Amino acid sequence: MTLNNLKPGQKCKVLKLHGKGKLKYRIVDMGIIPGTEVLLKRMAPFGDPMQISLRGYELSIRKSDAKNIEITDIERKPDDAKRCCGA
Amino acid sequence: MMQKDVAALNKTLGAIKKKYLNFALIGNPNSGKTTLFNQLTGKHQYVGNWPGVTVEKKEGLLVFKNTQINIIDLPGIYSLSPYSSEEIVTRNCLLYEDIDLIINIIDSTNIERNLYLTTQLIELGKPIVVILNMTDLLHKKGDKIDYALLKKLLGVPIFPLSANKHDKIEPMLDLTIQSLNRKSNANIHNLYPKEINIVLNNIEDIIRNKANRSNVSLRWLAVKLFCEDELILKQLHLTDDEVSKINYYRNSISPIKNVDRQMVVAECRYNYICKICSQTVQKHLSNEQMTLTDKIDKIVTNKFLAVPVFLALMLLIFYITFGPIGNFFKDCAEYFIEHILAKSVENLLAILGASYWAKSLVVDGIIKGVGAVISFFPQITILFTLLSILEDSGYMARAAFIMDKLLRKIGLSGKAFVPLLMGFGCSVPAILGTRILESEKDKKLTILMIPFMSCSAKMPVYSMFVSAFFPHNQVFIISSIYILGIIVAIFTAFLFKNTILKGQEAPFIMELPEYKFPTFRNLSLHVWERLKDFLIKAGTVLVCATVIIWFLQSFDFSLHMVKNQNESILAWFGMKLAPLFTLCGFNDWKACVSLLSGLIAKESVVSTSAVLYNTAAELSLSENLQLHFSAISAFAFMVFILLYTPCIAALSAIRKEMKSPLWTSIAIVYQLVAAWFCSAFVFQFCTLFFNLLGVRIL
Numbered sequence: 001m002t003l004n005n006l007k008p009g010q011k012c013k014v015l016k017l018h019g020k021g022k023l024k025y026r027i028v029d030m031g032i033i034p035g036t037e038v039l040l041k042r043m044a045p046f047g048d049p050m051q052i053s054l055r056g057y058e059l060s061i062r063k064s065d066a067k068n069i070e071i072t073d074i075e076r077k078p079d080d081a082k083r084c085c086g087a
Numbered sequence: 088m089m090q091k092d093v094a095a096l097n098k099t100l101g102a103i104k105k106k107y108l109n110f111a112l113i114g115n116p117n118s119g120k121t122t123l124f125n126q127l128t129g130k131h132q133y134v135g136n137w138p139g140v141t142v143e144k145k146e147g148l149l150v151f152k153n154t155q156i157n158i159i160d161l162p163g164i165y166s167l168s169p170y171s172s173e174e175i176v177t178r179n180c181l182l183y184e185d186i187d188l189i190i191n192i193i194d195s196t197n198i199e200r201n202l203y204l205t206t207q208l209i210e211l212g213k214p215i216v217v218i219l220n221m222t223d224l225l226h227k228k229g230d231k232i233d234y235a236l237l238k239k240l241l242g243v244p245i246f247p248l249s250a251n252k253h254d255k256i257e258p259m260l261d262l263t264i265q266s267l268n269r270k271s272n273a274n275i276h277n278l279y280p281k282e283i284n285i286v287l288n289n290i291e292d293i294i295r296n297k298a299n300r301s302n303v304s305l306r307w308l309a310v311k312l313f314c315e316d317e318l319i320l321k322q323l324h325l326t327d328d329e330v331s332k333i334n335y336y337r338n339s340i341s342p343i344k345n346v347d348r349q350m351v352v353a354e355c356r357y358n359y360i361c362k363i364c365s366q367t368v369q370k371h372l373s374n375e376q377m378t379l380t381d382k383i384d385k386i387v388t389n390k391f392l393a394v395p396v397f398l399a400l401m402l403l404i405f406y407i408t409f410g411p412i413g414n415f416f417k418d419c420a421e422y423f424i425e426h427i428l429a430k431s432v433e434n435l436l437a438i439l440g441a442s443y444w445a446k447s448l449v450v451d452g453i454i455k456g457v458g459a460v461i462s463f464f465p466q467i468t469i470l471f472t473l474l475s476i477l478e479d480s481g482y483m484a485r486a487a488f489i490m491d492k493l494l495r496k497i498g499l500s501g502k503a504f505v506p507l508l509m510g511f512g513c514s515v516p517a518i519l520g521t522r523i524l525e526s527e528k529d530k531k532l533t534i535l536m537i538p539f540m541s542c543s544a545k546m547p548v549y550s551m552f553v554s555a556f557f558p559h560n561q562v563f564i565i566s567s568i569y570i571l572g573i574i575v576a577i578f579t580a581f582l583f584k585n586t587i588l589k590g591q592e593a594p595f596i597m598e599l600p601e602y603k604f605p606t607f608r609n610l611s612l613h614v615w616e617r618l619k620d621f622l623i624k625a626g627t628v629l630v631c632a633t634v635i636i637w638f639l640q641s642f643d644f645s646l647h648m649v650k651n652q653n654e655s656i657l658a659w660f661g662m663k664l665a666p667l668f669t670l671c672g673f674n675d676w677k678a679c680v681s682l683l684s685g686l687i688a689k690e691s692v693v694s695t696s697a698v699l700y701n702t703a704a705e706l707s708l709s710e711n712l713q714l715h716f717s718a719i720s721a722f723a724f725m726v727f728i729l730l731y732t733p734c735i736a737a738l739s740a741i742r743k744e745m746k747s748p749l750w751t752s753i754a755i756v757y758q759l760v761a762a763w764f765c766s767a768f769v770f771q772f773c774t775l776f777f778n779l780l781g782v783r784i785l
Contacts, residue, residue, distance in 0.1 A: 051488065057197045
């Protein structure tokens with residue numbers, strides 16, 4: 001399962017990153033690495049991009065880019081979403 | 088204490104034998120970097136371009152305790168990786184320029200991600216001071232940071248600051264001066280696990296002799312080589328033997344192929360940061376509570392409300408800038424130019440006994456040019472202020488978020504919507520407004536599209552023709568012109584996106600910063616900086632161009648001043664060019680001269696046509712026009728007006744923002760070609776269509 005399949009309000013952990021080059025390291029530099037907890041806040045009004053919350057800040061990412069982020073541990077309840085890190 | 092500082096400083100300066108110190112200001116976007124830069128340097132700053140790249144670098148001088156400090160404001164970045172021009176500019180500055188100290192500014196409300204860059208900067212081994220900015224917001228949230236412990240763990244000087252408080256600047260500068268001789272420990276404790284540390288040490292040994300050219304630590308270079316950073320590999324000029332040795336060590340930690348070492352390093356950094364944060368940061372807020380940003384976002388990015396709110400804001404900006412308020416100031420400026428400045432200069436010249444042509448040069452050439460610059464001033468100021476409010480408050484990122492899906496289809500990011508819409512008011516501020524776009528490709532594409540958004544100065548031309556030829560279908564005809572402009576703009580986007588401006592789509596991974604209330608001080612500095620830029624760069628081009636056009640319009644080839652406009656050089660060109668428009672249906676030299684006069688300002692088309700076409704004095708302008716145009720050729724003429732090269736002021740703006748004569752020429756040629764083809768197509772197609780229709784009816 002990849003990040004673009006997450007539903008608003010759902011929380012997950014990053015498992016693995018695919019892709020390469022600029023896109024991949026941009027994702028890494030923004031703090032999305034295996035183990036990071038990510039909460040999907042909402043989708044943009046036209047259905048794309050998505051607004052996610054991680055490491056205490058908000059990020060907007062396109063669904064097509066989010067396809068490169070494999071996720072696990074999907075939780076429905078957004079409790080603990082803002083705690084520091086998952087590792 | 089102070090005397091001791093000064094003495095220490097003089098010693099340092101003596102040792103390095105320099106007149107001033109170079110401080111590099113580095114931080115994430117939205118960390119308050121610009122604010123701090125403005126506070127440090129005040130008005131003593133200038134914007135310069137780095138050679139070869141289009142990212143702007145700002146420098147500003149400040150004098151502190153008899154020392155000149157040159158602050159270099161580098162672009163906001165998230166990492167020192169080599170993937171964007173901003174990152175490369177910053178890296179090269181740190182690697183090759185003579186930087187005495189790094190001021191790393193971080194947003195303390197978002198400390199985890201901000202420290203990621205900090206760990207990379209510390210590794211450079213240069214003197215560094217970490218400024219924890221926005222501590223007021225942090226305290227407001229109820230969060231706490233143990234500064235002393237953070238300082239101890241990171242091993243670098245730390246200074247908490249709230250960006251809008253002035254009084255702390257001096258102690259902060261004191262700290263930077265004290266830290267000048269204190270190189271940061273490149274070998275950060277426990278950042279890497281043992282096995283990676285060993286590999287890095289081995290790589291350091293290999294490159295030890297090669298690395299003296301760059302002034303950063305061996306550790307940093309070793310980490311970059313470990314991550315297979317090609318730019319660094321090239322810059323170090325390693326021999327094949329050395330490269331294979333490095334590869335050997337690199338592979339020693341992970342025998343499995345395709346292990347992503349860059350990823351390994353990033354994980355090490357984040358793990359290290361998490362460990363530090365868990366010891367030093369105390370979060371007060373539980374996740375159930377909503378922050379103010381959450382509440383605002385709930386409305387402005389709401390599924391149903393987002394678009395209406397966005398459109399309402401856009402219309403409000405448009406209304407303020409180009410509506411009664413903007414126009415009032417514009418009229419005031421024009422009144423001042425025409426009735427006060429021009430008149431008084433004219434009188435002065437008369438007293439001095441200046442010749443007729445000299446008077447004309449000053450009044451019709453220079454003052455007209457300067458006047459054009461000044462008359463744009465109020466609207467540009469208003470638009471820049473409003474755009475800066477959108478940017479500083481954090482809404483601009485949401486606008487990009489909302490519009491991204493629509494504009495991505497034509498290869499643009501969501502932010503481009505704002506300048507495109509402003510194009511309907513006036514191309515000049517709209518083109519200058521494209522600097523809110525980060526990507527150079529987006530900027531070029533948007534600048535190419537803006538002139539096709541029919542600007543308000545073209546309206547009088549349309550009205551003149553519509554009232555003469557389509558009195559019963561005014562709204563329909565004018566709307567069709569506007570819609571045609573939008574269609575051509577979209578076509579332009581597709582055309583350029585798939586040809587010259589082809590390229591990998593930049594990943595759209597954008598931070599949505601917390602909302603902030605823009606401060607007046609910041610806002611005014613921001614706006615003034617942009618205005619100054621417009622005045623100097625676009626203003627000079629505009630004045631020169633106006634003088635040239637004045638010359639062409641007022642002289643004939645024997646360099647005598649003409650009494651009648653149609654004896655001028657410009658008219659001669661018009662007559663020569665007229666046959667080109669045979670296919671468009673208006674191969675009349677008068678139409679052509681009107682079009683040329685439209686280069687000064689689109690409104691001039693009306694005044695010029697009024698002079699040239701009013702041949703039969705007993706008839707009204709509409710009736711006179713009807714003698715020279717058919718309804719179809721009038722429509723084709725309007726299409727040409729819509730699409731052809733914008734006025735000189737807009738061209739100066741294009742020249743300024745494209746930063747390249749080649750791209751400016753591409754824009755001009757493209758506009759002319761587009762205008763000619765569309766106009767000819769409209770004329771031929773409509774003629775054919777109505778003829779067929781006519782035949783059928785008959």
